[in-house]
Amino acid sequence: MIVLYALMFLGGYISAAGLGLTCPEWPLCPDGIMPGEDYLIEWIHRLVAATTGALVIATMVASFINKRADAKIKLTSSLATVFVITQITLGALVIDLKLHAVLVAIHLGIGILLFSMVLLTTLFAFRISKAPIEAKV
Numbered sequence: 001m002i003v004l005y006a007l008m009f010l011g012g013y014i015s016a017a018g019l020g021l022t023c024p025e026w027p028l029c030p031d032g033i034m035p036g037e038d039y040l041i042e043w044i045h046r047l048v049a050a051t052t053g054a055l056v057i058a059t060m061v062a063s064f065i066n067k068r069a070d071a072k073i074k075l076t077s078s079l080a081t082v083f084v085i086t087q088i089t090l091g092a093l094v095i096d097l098k099l100h101a102v103l104v105a106i107h108l109g110i111g112i113l114l115f116s117m118v119l120l121t122t123l124f125a126f127r128i129s130k131a132p133i134e135a136k137v
Contacts, residue, residue, distance in 0.1 A: 001122050007052050008111055010045045015104070026095040049088060056084040056114075059121060072124045080117035086110050 014020055023029040023042035035043040060077040063069040090107045097103060 001118055003048065003052050003055060004115060004118050007045070007048045008115060010041070010048060011111065014041060014045055020099050020104075021095070024095065026092045046091075049091065053084045053088055056080050056118065059118075063121075070124060073121055076117045076121040076124065080114055080121060083110055083114035083117060087114055 014022075019041055023035065023039040023046075027046065029035040029039040029043055031039060056077070060074075060081045063073045063077045087107065087110050090103060090110060094100065094103045094107055
């Protein structure tokens with residue numbers, strides 16, 4: 001949740017500062033894996049996005065492996081996974097199509113949906129962890 005919030009904060013900063021095309025290629029910047037300082041902010045955004053994607057997908061996998069996971073957690077984490085894959089794809093399209101306004105707006109909207117699903121997954125997980133354990137007789 002914290003990593004996703006940081007990602008959204010970075011994305012908002014990049015958009016507001018007009019830095020969306022500082023790194024005009026996707027997935028890597030022109031300097032390769034380790035960018036120069038001209039590309040650093042956009043590169044950090046992409047690194048945090050990749051980390052967020054891995055964490056969201058890992059959460060979904062863990063929810064399906066865990067026998068105690070509620071159906072709500074499985075649903076919200078699955079939707080979050082769909083949204084994070086959509087976000088990464090949209091992020092690539094936004095760069096390739098040079099910040100097309102409609103795609104940027106959709107990217108923002110899907111980001112809000114992703115945040116909502118991760119928030120719900122977190123809330124459901126904490127709610128279940130606080131539930132009393134029933135004794136079986």
